Amino acid sequence: MLWLFGLLWPLLGIHPDGTLSFANAFTVWFYIFSATFLILVAVVFHKQGWLNWISHSSAAARARIAATYSRTPQWVWIAALALLAVVFPMFTGRYEQDVAINVLVYICLGLGLNIVIGLAGMLDLGYIAFYGVGAYTYALLSIHFGIPFWLCLPVAAFTACIAGCIIGYPTLRMRGDYLAIVTLGFGEIVRIILNNWMQLTNGPNGILGIKAPGIYFPSLADGFSIEHLYLKKLQFLYYVILLLAIFTILSVRRLNISRIGRAWEAIREDETAAELMGVNTYRLKLLAYAMGAVFAGMAGAFFAARVRFVSPESFTFLESATVLAMVVLGGMASIPGVILGALALIVLPELFREFELYRMLCLGGAMVVMMVFKPSGFIAAKRLGRRSEEREG
Amino acid sequence: MSTEPILELRDVHTSYGNIKALKGISLSVYPGEIVSIIGANGAGKSTTLMSICGIIPLKQGEIYYNSQAIHGKAADLLPPMGLCQVPEGRRIFPRLSVEDNLEMGAFFRKDKVEIAKDQEHVFDLFPVLKDRRHQHGGTLSGGEQQMLAIGRALMSRPRLLLLDEPSLGLAPLIVQKIFEIINEINRNVGTTILLVEQNANIALQTAKRGYVLETGTIVMEDDAKSLLNNPEIRKAYLGEA
Numbered sequence: 001m002l003w004l005f006g007l008l009w010p011l012l013g014i015h016p017d018g019t020l021s022f023a024n025a026f027t028v029w030f031y032i033f034s035a036t037f038l039i040l041v042a043v044v045f046h047k048q049g050w051l052n053w054i055s056h057s058s059a060a061a062r063a064r065i066a067a068t069y070s071r072t073p074q075w076v077w078i079a080a081l082a083l084l085a086v087v088f089p090m091f092t093g094r095y096e097q098d099v100a101i102n103v104l105v106y107i108c109l110g111l112g113l114n115i116v117i118g119l120a121g122m123l124d125l126g127y128i129a130f131y132g133v134g135a136y137t138y139a140l141l142s143i144h145f146g147i148p149f150w151l152c153l154p155v156a157a158f159t160a161c162i163a164g165c166i167i168g169y170p171t172l173r174m175r176g177d178y179l180a181i182v183t184l185g186f187g188e189i190v191r192i193i194l195n196n197w198m199q200l201t202n203g204p205n206g207i208l209g210i211k212a213p214g215i216y217f218p219s220l221a222d223g224f225s226i227e228h229l230y231l232k233k234l235q236f237l238y239y240v241i242l243l244l245a246i247f248t249i250l251s252v253r254r255l256n257i258s259r260i261g262r263a264w265e266a267i268r269e270d271e272t273a274a275e276l277m278g279v280n281t282y283r284l285k286l287l288a289y290a291m292g293a294v295f296a297g298m299a300g301a302f303f304a305a306r307v308r309f310v311s312p313e314s315f316t317f318l319e320s321a322t323v324l325a326m327v328v329l330g331g332m333a334s335i336p337g338v339i340l341g342a343l344a345l346i347v348l349p350e351l352f353r354e355f356e357l358y359r360m361l362c363l364g365g366a367m368v369v370m371m372v373f374k375p376s377g378f379i380a381a382k383r384l385g386r387r388s389e390e391r392e393g
Numbered sequence: 394m395s396t397e398p399i400l401e402l403r404d405v406h407t408s409y410g411n412i413k414a415l416k417g418i419s420l421s422v423y424p425g426e427i428v429s430i431i432g433a434n435g436a437g438k439s440t441t442l443m444s445i446c447g448i449i450p451l452k453q454g455e456i457y458y459n460s461q462a463i464h465g466k467a468a469d470l471l472p473p474m475g476l477c478q479v480p481e482g483r484r485i486f487p488r489l490s491v492e493d494n495l496e497m498g499a500f501f502r503k504d505k506v507e508i509a510k511d512q513e514h515v516f517d518l519f520p521v522l523k524d525r526r527h528q529h530g531g532t533l534s535g536g537e538q539q540m541l542a543i544g545r546a547l548m549s550r551p552r553l554l555l556l557d558e559p560s561l562g563l564a565p566l567i568v569q570k571i572f573e574i575i576n577e578i579n580r581n582v583g584t585t586i587l588l589v590e591q592n593a594n595i596a597l598q599t600a601k602r603g604y605v606l607e608t609g610t611i612v613m614e615d616d617a618k619s620l621l622n623n624p625e626i627r628k629a630y631l632g633e634a
Contacts, residue, residue, distance in 0.1 A: 262500075278471070
């Protein structure tokens with residue numbers, strides 16, 4: 001704790017323009033000290049047993065909640081969550097919807113990366129490249145050929161998949177740290193290509209005027225006709241990404257419990273042993289890359305359609321790191337964990353907006369605290385253990 | 394016993410970079426027998442098994458399994474042919490449940506009914522695994538992990554089972570038990586077993602024939618009984634003065 005104070009002390013008083021005002025810092029210090037003191041008092045009281053009446057009743061309440069939770073079948077919770085997600089835009093404004101769309105995009109990305117890192121155990125630091133490939137695929141197809149979003153979605157997934165194979169192919173023989181460095185390099189290569197290939201990508205200026213996703217619907221206004229509507233309203237876009245996210249969740253879940261998912265996990269646990277058991281590690285690792293890239297490509301296509309502008313700046317290493325943080329923070333190989341991780345890493349910075357300058361500091365602090373107290377993530381993967389129990393019935 | 398060997402190595406050389414690990418190994422295993430390779434640390438025992446399984450590429454030489462050349466074949470094609478290895482140090486999948494570990498052993502098989510039957514068979518051999526079927530592999534004790542590793546290999550219905558140091562790091566009583574089961578597998582199912590061991594005493598008691606490996610070459614080959622009684626072997630590997 002003292003170490004943290006030492007670290008924060010100069011940050012709190014020095015301004016970007018060079019002026020110093022430690023008076024301001026003292027108020028912050030005061031808050032920190034009083035909060036620490038209160039917590040300390042609470043801990044001492046707890047140790048003395050003076051707070052037993054609170055902890056007893058709260059423990060009882062917790063037990064009751066847990067009991068209700070386990071008594072209700074799982075689908076009720078999932079249905080409730082889905083319903084909440086569907087009605088969400090009806091009660092919220094633009095800002096909330098915007099944040100929600102962001103969360104859903106990152107859920108897709110996180111789940112895709114989860115295949116590569118959580119299941120197959122390959123540390124990929126250039127994951128955002130596939131997101132970029134997907135986004136640019138849709139952007140270019142939309143600008144030059146006017147191909148609609150829904151047609152481009154599988155195309156974007158496909159090109160991202162190809163990119164995944166291209167990046168995956170030479171790196172398959174590498175493990176651990178080496179793999180991380182090489183993927184990091186590949187991520188940068190993709191970004192730099194996007195940045196410098198002026199003729200194709202318009203370089204750092206980006207591509208403007210990408211079409212939003214559209215839908216056809218029958219209209220009965222004057223006679224029967226089928227009309228086309230671009231979904232420019234945020235609310236509609238929210239539903240599009242919600243659909244994509246649900247698709248991603250379902251397919252990742254399916255992969256997770258399949259034979260392939262288990263083979264991926266075996267590779268993560270011990271590659272040589274997996275090979276000795278007759279697993280074609282080469283093909284399965286490539287498949288993990290490709291599958292991860294597919295979901296990133298789709299998320300990328302949506303991103304391009306939503307912002308209607310792409311530029312290489314959206315696909316920096318920082319983005320890769322953010323997605324990685326979501327996967328690790330949420331809990332590797334656990335789907336609800338990754339979803340929660342994405343939620344936390346997008347929503348928390350928004351909540352911390354009040355702290356202005358200290359926003360990222362708060363986020364960083366929250367992450368450190370989180371990893372110290374729950375190293376396996378919010379929702380640790382119960383994984384195959386649970387699956388076996390299910391089978392037993 | 395037929396005269397056609399189930400496994401035959403002819404003048405096998407391998408190396409790690411510039412360091413030669415195997416300098417011309419030739420050996421054969423006949424159907425139904427238990428063969429031991431004994432030798433000290435770094436003699437090339439594990440390298441021999443890894444070369445057979447296609448994990449380490451050969452520099453020179455040939456390997457035949459059922460009179461079929463398997464050198465240069467991808468490692469994952471061998472278990473479907475009935476050749477499976479229990480690697481040194483067990484190498485089970487620590488964060489997969491015991492059941493899933495076993496299922497990984499049958500990864501290439503699609504016959505669900507038979508797989509379930511084989512799993513029951515493994516549980517009969519190692520009842521402790523049945524009690525712990527939902528536990529993660531990494532939470533088992535060393536002996537249980539060794540049983541799991543053997544059980545996992547059995548799930549592929551091997552005709553030739555390669556065992557790499559099954560006694561490694563286990564208490565003498567557990568070692569006894571493991572070797573009893575190895576004998577049982579050989580006797581009841583007729584699985585041929587190639588055993589690599591540092592514990593020369595128990596390895597030669599179990600095996601029918603034995604090879605002695607020293608710094609990448611085979612220096613001796615004989616019946617297990619005669620090797621056990623060989624004064625040089627007794628001095629070098631059985632700790633007699």
